[in-house]
Amino acid sequence: MSAHSSSSLSIRDLHASIGDKPILKGLTLDIPKGEVHAIMGKNGAGKSTLAKIMAGHPDYTVTSGDVLLDGESILGLEPDVRARLGLFLAFQYPMEIPGVTIANFIRAALQARLPEGEELEATDYYAKLYAKMDALSVPRNFTSRSVNEGFSGGEKKRCEILQMAMLEPSYAVLDETDSGLDIDALKIVSAGVNALRGPNIGMLVITHYQRLLDYIVPDKVHVMSEGRIIHSGDKDLALKLEAQGYDWVEKEFGESGTKAA
Amino acid sequence: MSTETKPDIDIDRSVGDFRYEMDYAFDAGVGLTEATIDYISDVKGDPDWVRAFRKEGYRKFLEKPMPTHWATKDLESIVFENIRYYLSQGQIPKRTWDEVPDDIKRTFERLGIPEQERKFLSGVEAQFDSEAAYSNIKAAVGEQGVIFVGSSEGLKEHPEIFKKWFGKVIPSGDNKFSALNSAVFSGGSFIYVPPGVKVKHPLQAYFRINAQNFGQFERTLIIVDEGAELTYMEGCTAPKFETATLHSAVVELVAMKGAKIQYITVQNWSSNVFNLVTKRGIAHEDAEVKWIDCNIGSRLTMKYPGVVMKGKGARGEVVSIALAGDGQHQDTGAKMIHAADNTTSNIISKSISLGTGRSTYRGMVHVPKHLKGCKNNTECDALLINTNSRTDTYPAISVRGQGNAVQHEASVSQISSEQIFYMQQRGLSEAAAMSLAVNGFVNDLVQQFPMEYSVELKRLIDLEMEGSVG
Structure with a gap:
């Protein structure tokens, strides 16, 4: 267990299920502020589910264990409360919200963080929004488009990173942010993420491919299989997984790796 | 009443949900007979032709069945014998707010009407139960020859214009509720805009029901002469009562050659109001009639604003938003009657159903065989919030002949978890x-x-x- 648990996103022996089906089976992971960790694993290992469970998706039930944000349990809190406490999830498949512009959406999200009766200052807001957009190479006309509606894969992911930049979370989970991106889009999105790295944020990057980790270089790499972290290492682990696949690690470290589909 | 001491709390929940006790100088009593109509005609000093028009409307009202063969059975819950058809404190609307009796004035002040008038309106009429308490037009607009008065004043002071169009766009026998309105109408606006005058800021009417078991039957007639333009807005509220209240208005619009009328409604009736309104406009050559209609609240709203495109190149448009809350039914839509070549109509309707709320879209588009170059576009989108919410769509489009184009799109969506x-x-x-x-x-x-x-x-x-x- 980390000595920095009071300023980390900490997952303790987490068990969770959807309906009767167990998905997480005793997952433990600690992401200290200031670090970037990556979770890799086969399709169906439960990586995206972990992200949703941390964010409080109502379809999943946590049966035991805990998720602590800076030492405080966030289980049992509504998804919006967790978000306001500083947890951000960049979605693999961001939802469309017809008729709601990006500018209004982010503004509403920031407004929700202010105390009752306090209004977001419009000029400050737009100045900040435009600055972040420029930094992420997001065209200005984005602000008047409806959230994710008719966006390309790359635009959706850039929009996620823009939201992250504006909301300034203390912990961010990036779920398959590389999926659906060509190499140029991947570079832009990675540059955006790298620009947000720093001592005040802990990041968890979930990915299936090592490719993303060429651009977002992690401090630690974890391998997930059958709802648990079965092995951890430094960034070289990702290269080894890329070269040799997952079977060796599941055989060596997984309890039932050979049975995996 | 205690509402007066803590107005802020009340206003926050729902702006219109408050009520002051009133003494009415004129009260037609409960129920509807020919004597009720004579009482109303006597109090209002109607000319003979109006009294005859009312009686004819009453006869048609009795003859016509409830339209429950196509509309909701909930209409049968209206007990006409229990309704009060005319209530007023006086029949002459005041020209300044200072002259309006305090007990009526405080209602409109609380609704923010005098403030809106100062800020962005050309004129205001404020109706309290059966009669307008206040009616005024800004001097500059009046000097352009624009007439903006109550319907009673309009028919007496300007009979030459009034009589020509009154009941012509919507005949009294159009439907059971237009017949009822014709029998007992009171209040509403009469507006005339002379040729070429473009009224810059909107004129507004505010309709307020204050009394219980009451029926409000305002009658509005707007004539915008050649090349002139007008935007008219109406707002409506009523407090919540245990018993049903009836609002049954008739609104007739006439846009002469090249004229433009935009009629905007934002109504927020309380959930006990039956809101059964007939609205129609005639657009002459190259004229445009546009209804912008927003229906929130009421127990049942039935309203299908229409445009008869009578002259070549005329345009008709209905843009409507309906929100059916728990237990409410918004039965709304549009009627587009193409009666000349190269006429264009556009209907955009969006409805939202919440809880057990139900929204119904009924649209009628008619293009006869002999016409050329007519176009209609209809879009209706429904949003369902809860699993028990309901929406229905009944488009009736009859487009005949060649060279006429019609386009219809409908969608139902839900906000996903x-x-x-x-x-x-x-x-x-x-x-x-x-x-x-x-x-x-x-x-x-x-x-x-x-x-x-x-x-x-x-x-x-x-x-x-x-x-x-x-």
């Missing part, structure tokens, strides 16, 4: 997420409302959504 989760993950509460999604759904239509109304609309939607989740 994944959309809500996505928004919650950004920090919005479930209710705020719902509100944002609903506002997004109607956003393109809300943009067409004047700023003051779009802000009000957003607030009303937020209020409705607040109660619908959790």
Whole structure:
């Protein structure tokens, strides 16, 4: 267990299920502020589910264990409360919200963080929004488009990173942010993420491919299989997984790796 | 009443839900007979032709069956014998707010009407139960020859214009409720805009029901002469009562050659009101009639604003938003009658059903065989919030002949739990997420409302959504 648990996103022996089906089976992971960790694993290992469970998706039930944000349990809190406490999830498949512009959406999200009766200052807001957009190479006309509606894969992911930049979370989970991106889009999105790295944020990057980790270089790499972290290492682990696949690690470290589909 | 001591609390929940006790100088009593009509005619000093028009309307009202063969059976819950058909403190509307009796004035002040008038209106009429308490037009607008008075004053002071069009766009026997209105009408606006005059700021009427078991039957007639332009807005509220209240208006619009009329309604009736309104406009050559209609509240609303495109190149448009809350039924739509070549009509309707709320779209588009170059576009989109919410669509489009084009699109959508989760993950509460999604759904239509109304609309939607989740 980390000595920095009071300023980390900490997952303790987490068990969770959807309906009767167990998905997480005793997952433990600690992401200290200031670090970037990556979770890799086969399709169906439960990586995206972990992200949703941390964010409080109502379809999943946590049966035991805990998720602590800076030492405080966030289980049992509504998804919006967790978000306001500083947890951000960049979605693999961001939802469309017809008729709601990006500018209004982010503004509403920031407004929700202010105390009752306090209004977001419009000029400050737009100045900040435009600055972040420029930094992420997001065209200005984005602000008047409806959230994710008719966006390309790359635009959706850039929009996620823009939201992250504006909301300034203390912990961010990036779920398959590389999926659906060509190499140029991947570079832009990675540059955006790298620009947000720093001592005040802990990041968890979930990915299936090592490719993303060429651009977002992690401090630690974890391998997930059958709802648990079965092995951890430094960034070289990702290269080894890329070269040799997952079977060796599941055989060596997984309890039932050979049975995996 | 205690409402007076803590107005802020009350206003926050629902602007219109308050009521002051009143003494009425004129009261036609309960129920409807020929004697009721004579009472109303006597009190109002109607000319003989109006009295005869009322009696004919009454006869047609008795003859016509309830339209329950196509409309909801809930109409049968209206007990006509229990309704009060005329209530007023006096029949002459005042020209300044200072002259309006205090007990009526405080209602409109609380609704913010005098303030809106100062800020962005050309003129205001404020109706309290059966009669307008206040009616005034800004001097500059009056000097252009624009007439803006109550219907009673209009028919007496300007009979030459009034008589020519009154009951011509909507004959008294058009339907059971237009017949009822013809029998007992009181209040509403009469507007005449002379040729070429473009009224810069909107004229507004505000209809307020204060009394219980009451029926409000205003009658509005607007004539915009050649090349002239007018925007008219109406707002409506009533307090919540245990018993049903009836609002049954008739609105007739006449746009002469090249004229433009935009008629905007934002109504927020309480959930006991039966709102059964007939609205229709005639557009002459190259004229344009546009209805922008927003229906929130009421127990049952039946309203299908129509445009008869009588002259070549005329345009008709209905843009409507309906929000059916728990237990409410919004039965709305549009009627587009193409009666000349190269006429164009456009219908955009969006409805939202919450809880057990039900929204129904009925559209009628008629293009006869002998016409050329007519176009209609109809879009109706429904949003269902809860699993027990309901929506129905009944489009009736009859387009004959060649060279006429019609386009119809309809959609039903729901706000998915994944959309809500996505928004919650950004920090919005479930209710705020719902509100944002609903506002997004109607956003393109809300943009067409004047700023003051779009802000009000957003607030009303937020209020409705607040109660619908959790």
